Amino acid sequence: MNLGLYMAQRLSAMVMVPLVFGHLGVMIYAIQGGLTxxxxxxxxxxxxxxxxxxxxxxxxxxxxxAIGMRVIVHEVLKLRGxxxxxxxxxxxxxxxxxxxxxxxxxxxx
Amino acid sequence: xxxxxxxxNDRCAVSEEDILEVSVWRGTGDTGEYETFQVPARESQTxxxxxxxxxxxxxxxxxxxxxxxVGMCGSCAMMVNGEPRWTCxxxxxxxxxxxxxxxxxxxxxxxxxxxxxxxxxxxxKWIAAGGVHTPSRSRAEPIAEVSxxxxxRVEANKGIECINCSVCYAACDTVANTPDYLGPAAxxxxxxxxxxxxxxxxxxxxxxxxxxxxxxxxxTQGSCTQYCPNELDPLSAIAGLKRASAKSFLFKSKExxx
Ligand code: SF4
Ligand code: SF4
Ligand code: FES
Numbered sequence: 001m002n003l004g005l006y007m008a009q010r011l012s013a014m015v016m017v018p019l020v021f022g023h024l025g026v027m028i029y030a031i032q033g034g035l036t037x038x039x040x041x042x043x044x045x046x047x048x049x050x051x052x053x054x055x056x057x058x059x060x061x062x063x064x065x066a067i068g069m070r071v072i073v074h075e076v077l078k079l080r081g082x083x084x085x086x087x088x089x090x091x092x093x094x095x096x097x098x099x100x101x102x103x104x105x106x107x108x109x
Numbered sequence: 110x111x112x113x114x115x116x117x118n119d120r121c122a123v124s125e126e127d128i129l130e131v132s133v134w135r136g137t138g139d140t141g142e143y144e145t146f147q148v149p150a151r152e153s154q155t156x157x158x159x160x161x162x163x164x165x166x167x168x169x170x171x172x173x174x175x176x177x178x179v180g181m182c183g184s185c186a187m188m189v190n191g192e193p194r195w196t197c198x199x200x201x202x203x204x205x206x207x208x209x210x211x212x213x214x215x216x217x218x219x220x221x222x223x224x225x226x227x228x229x230x231x232x233x234k235w236i237a238a239g240g241v242h243t244p245s246r247s248r249a250e251p252i253a254e255v256s257x258x259x260x261x262r263v264e265a266n267k268g269i270e271c272i273n274c275s276v277c278y279a280a281c282d283t284v285a286n287t288p289d290y291l292g293p294a295a296x297x298x299x300x301x302x303x304x305x306x307x308x309x310x311x312x313x314x315x316x317x318x319x320x321x322x323x324x325x326x327x328x329t330q331g332s333c334t335q336y337c338p339n340e341l342d343p344l345s346a347i348a349g350l351k352r353a354s355a356k357s358f359l360f361k362s363k364e365x366x367x
Contacts, residue, residue: 001321003323003354004189006325007359010355074286074287
């Protein structure tokens with residue numbers, strides 16, 4: 001891991017900290033208030049704020065987990081060079097794709 | 110597996126309980142096996158004494174390395190019952206398990222023969238980590254004064270008693286899993302240079318340790334600090350390098366920290 005990857009992983013972690021707490025708070029609130037799926041979607045659909053909140057979350061998670069995955073794959077499977085970079089990018093892009101689909105599904109009209 | 114009679118060559122009479130079962134790695138390069146020797150136990154005896162006894166009394170072909178025998182030269186490190194130790198200052202009594210000792214060449218380095226590890230990769234990494242001193246003044250100029258209280262000097266002093274024994278390097282799991290990783294000793298050396306105001310280009314030291322094989326691979330588990338026989342703290346030195354490199358990344362400062 002070089003300095004660029006190290007910084008990307010640390011900075012994405014810093015972004016994730018408040019978002020994780022926000023996400024936990026939202027879940028507790030939604031369950032305690034007994035919100036139905038329809039009521040939740042009513043609040044999130046078309047909301048720029050929820051789009052930005054979970055959009056940032058998904059981007060940060062994709063970056064953070066892909067770099068973490070790169071380390072594990074390198075140390076455990078001894079993968080290196082181009083193959084290692086490809087695994088990192090493929091993993092990050094997959095998470096980003098899946099997350100972005102979910103965010104769009106609940107926030108876009 | 111061979112057994113030798115220690116009584117044959119040893120003048121002191123020893124009873125059954127006074128025998129140590131010592132298995133010693135024998136072999137060249139990647140191949141070899143443990144060979145068991147019986148060595149008389151002494152009241153006060155180091156692991157290096159045991160190895161020397163075997164070499165002098167039983168098998169002169171046993172290869173190992175040492176020089177000072179007082180913990181200064183850093184050449185006698187070996188794996189003792191699976192843990193890296195400076196053998197000249199490791200008491201047998203403190204490390205035997207049920208009267209048995211297993212002694213092997215240092216982990217994470219190629220073996221030349223028997224207990225002698227090839228130290229080349231270890232020292233190559235010192236150079237790769239920017240460990241060569243590049244002075245800021247020529248010999249014609251007056252010597253730069255450095256106050257012992259200077260914070261950089263205080264920080265550098267914590268790491269300069271390294272004896273290059275490679276015990277920390279052998280203890281590091283990240284070196285084991287990422288063989289290119291520069292390792293704790295070389296990085297600690299880089300940290301002492303980074304804090305040395307007499308070094309010309311301290312950013313160059315940071316750049317050298319910020320590549321793919323550099324300080325950011327460290328998992329901060331601290332085996333290096335745990336095992337360093339000189340009670341140095343490479344773990345904190347590496348943390349310092351991480352902080353300094355992160356700062357230089359964020360603020361793009363090409364200047365020294367002063
Ligand atoms: S703290 Fe870092 S350098 Fe020290 S043993 Fe662990 S990974 Fe290796
Ligand atoms: S830091 Fe300690 S264990 Fe590592 S080489 Fe130096 S003296 Fe040996
Ligand atoms: S022989 Fe010099 S440190 Fe052990």
